Amino acid sequence: AYVIGEPCIDVLDRACLDECPVDSIYEGARALYIHPDECVDCGACEPVCPVEASYYEDDLPKSLVPFLQDNARFFAEPLPGREAPLGSPGGAAKTGVVGADTELVAGHPPRE
Ligand code: F3S
Ligand code: F3S
Numbered sequence: 001a002y003v004i005g006e007p008c009i010d011v012l013d014r015a016c017l018d019e020c021p022v023d024s025i026y027e028g029a030r031a032l033y034i035h036p037d038e039c040v041d042c043g044a045c046e047p048v049c050p051v052e053a054s055y056y057e058d059d060l061p062k063s064l065v066p067f068l069q070d071n072a073r074f075f076a077e078p079l080p081g082r083e084a085p086l087g088s089p090g091g092a093a094k095t096g097v098v099g100a101d102t103e104l105v106a107g108h109p110p111r112e
Contacts (some may be wrong), residue, residue, distance in 0.1 A: 001039040001057055002046065003071050005064035006030050008053035010111035016045035016054060017078070026074070028101040030108070033074040033098035037088055070104045 004016075007029045016025055016032065024038035025045060034045070034054070045054045055061070057068050075086045079100035089095050 001036040001041060001071075002034050002043065002054055003036075003060060003064070003068050003112070004034050004053050005044075005055065005060065005067035006053070006108065008032055008049070009105055009108050012049050013050050015048040015050065018033050019044035023093055026086070026089075026095060027097045027099075028074065028079075028093045028105060029099050030101050031105045033071045033102075035088065036072045038090070040055050046089055058090075066104060069105040070102050073102050073104075074098075077102075 004025070010030055012032065014032070021042055021044065022038055022040050024035040026035060028034050043056065044057070052089070056063065060068060065074070071087060075088070078085050079098065081100055086098065
Protein backbone atom coordinates (compact mmCIF):
# COMPACT_ATOMS: atom_id res chain seq x y z
CA ALA A 1 0.00 0.00 0.00
CA TYR A 2 0.93 3.63 -0.18
CA VAL A 3 1.68 5.52 3.01
CA ILE A 4 1.29 9.18 4.00
CA GLY A 5 4.14 10.37 6.17
CA GLU A 6 5.43 13.23 8.27
CA PRO A 7 5.49 15.92 5.55
CA CYS A 8 1.66 15.93 5.54
CA ILE A 9 1.42 16.91 9.22
CA ASP A 10 -0.07 20.40 9.60
CA VAL A 11 0.07 20.88 5.81
CA LEU A 12 -2.97 18.83 4.73
CA ASP A 13 -2.95 20.05 1.16
CA ARG A 14 -5.68 17.50 0.34
CA ALA A 15 -4.83 17.35 -3.39
CA CYS A 16 -4.46 13.60 -2.91
CA LEU A 17 -8.10 13.20 -1.90
CA ASP A 18 -9.37 14.12 -5.37
CA GLU A 19 -7.11 11.54 -7.02
CA CYS A 20 -7.85 8.37 -5.11
CA PRO A 21 -10.18 6.10 -7.14
CA VAL A 22 -11.15 4.03 -4.10
CA ASP A 23 -11.44 6.79 -1.47
CA SER A 24 -8.86 5.11 0.75
CA ILE A 25 -7.32 8.33 2.12
CA TYR A 26 -8.80 9.33 5.48
CA GLU A 27 -8.63 12.67 7.20
CA GLY A 28 -7.38 12.81 10.79
CA ALA A 29 -6.86 16.09 12.62
CA ARG A 30 -3.28 17.04 11.70
CA ALA A 31 -2.60 14.59 8.88
CA LEU A 32 -4.15 12.20 6.40
CA TYR A 33 -3.77 8.41 6.51
CA ILE A 34 -3.99 5.74 3.81
CA HIS A 35 -5.91 2.57 4.59
CA PRO A 36 -3.44 -0.27 4.02
CA ASP A 37 -6.09 -2.77 2.90
CA GLU A 38 -8.31 -0.40 0.92
CA CYS A 39 -5.53 1.28 -1.12
CA VAL A 40 -5.18 -0.47 -4.48
CA ASP A 41 -1.67 0.90 -5.15
CA CYS A 42 -2.77 3.03 -8.07
CA GLY A 43 -0.14 5.61 -7.13
CA ALA A 44 -2.21 8.63 -8.15
CA CYS A 45 -1.79 10.35 -4.79
CA GLU A 46 1.99 10.44 -4.96
CA PRO A 47 2.75 12.97 -7.72
CA VAL A 48 0.07 15.48 -6.71
CA CYS A 49 1.29 16.01 -3.14
CA PRO A 50 3.22 19.30 -3.05
CA VAL A 51 5.31 18.21 -0.06
CA GLU A 52 6.04 14.61 -1.20
CA ALA A 53 4.28 13.02 1.74
CA SER A 54 2.97 9.94 -0.09
CA TYR A 55 5.16 6.93 -0.93
CA TYR A 56 4.78 3.31 -1.90
CA GLU A 57 5.57 1.36 1.27
CA ASP A 58 8.78 -0.15 -0.13
CA ASP A 59 10.02 3.25 -1.30
CA LEU A 60 9.66 5.15 1.97
CA PRO A 61 12.70 7.22 2.90
CA LYS A 62 14.23 5.80 6.08
CA SER A 63 12.97 8.66 8.23
CA LEU A 64 9.38 7.94 7.18
CA VAL A 65 9.39 4.16 7.74
CA PRO A 66 7.57 4.54 11.12
CA PHE A 67 4.58 5.88 9.21
CA LEU A 68 4.03 2.52 7.51
CA GLN A 69 2.90 1.05 10.84
CA ASP A 70 1.35 4.31 11.87
CA ASN A 71 -1.04 4.53 8.89
CA ALA A 72 -2.17 0.99 9.79
CA ARG A 73 -2.48 1.90 13.46
CA PHE A 74 -4.89 4.73 12.61
CA PHE A 75 -7.43 2.10 11.54
CA ALA A 76 -6.51 -0.81 13.81
CA GLU A 77 -6.45 0.94 17.18
CA PRO A 78 -8.94 3.15 19.00
CA LEU A 79 -8.29 6.86 18.52
CA PRO A 80 -8.84 9.57 21.14
CA GLY A 81 -12.57 10.18 21.49
CA ARG A 82 -13.52 6.90 19.79
CA GLU A 83 -14.07 3.62 21.60
CA ALA A 84 -13.89 1.31 18.62
CA PRO A 85 -11.15 1.21 15.98
CA LEU A 86 -12.17 2.46 12.54
CA GLY A 87 -11.40 -0.92 10.99
CA SER A 88 -12.22 -1.07 7.27
CA PRO A 89 -14.97 1.47 6.61
CA GLY A 90 -14.81 0.94 2.85
CA GLY A 91 -14.09 4.54 1.93
CA ALA A 92 -13.46 7.86 3.62
CA ALA A 93 -16.89 9.12 2.60
CA LYS A 94 -18.28 6.67 5.15
CA THR A 95 -16.45 8.28 8.06
CA GLY A 96 -16.10 11.90 6.97
CA VAL A 97 -13.33 13.82 8.72
CA VAL A 98 -12.20 11.59 11.56
CA GLY A 99 -10.67 14.52 13.41
CA ALA A 100 -8.29 12.50 15.59
CA ASP A 101 -4.71 11.34 15.15
CA THR A 102 -2.40 8.52 16.15
CA GLU A 103 0.01 9.16 19.01
CA LEU A 104 2.88 9.55 16.57
CA VAL A 105 1.15 12.35 14.68
CA ALA A 106 -0.49 13.96 17.72
CA GLY A 107 2.88 14.12 19.46
CA HIS A 108 4.68 15.64 16.51
CA PRO A 109 5.93 19.19 17.19
CA PRO A 110 3.75 21.82 15.50
CA ARG A 111 5.05 22.87 12.10
CA GLU A 112 5.91 26.56 11.99
FE1 F3S B 1 -1.14 15.58 2.84
FE2 F3S B 1 -0.02 15.80 0.53
FE3 F3S B 1 -2.42 14.80 0.66
S1 F3S B 1 0.09 17.26 2.20
S2 F3S B 1 -3.27 15.87 2.39
S3 F3S B 1 -0.57 13.91 1.53
S4 F3S B 1 -1.65 16.11 -0.92
FE1 F3S C 1 -5.53 5.86 -3.49
FE2 F3S C 1 -3.04 6.59 -3.39
FE3 F3S C 1 -3.72 4.13 -2.94
S1 F3S C 1 -4.55 7.36 -4.80
S2 F3S C 1 -5.45 3.79 -4.20
S3 F3S C 1 -4.25 5.85 -1.71
S4 F3S C 1 -1.96 4.81 -4.05
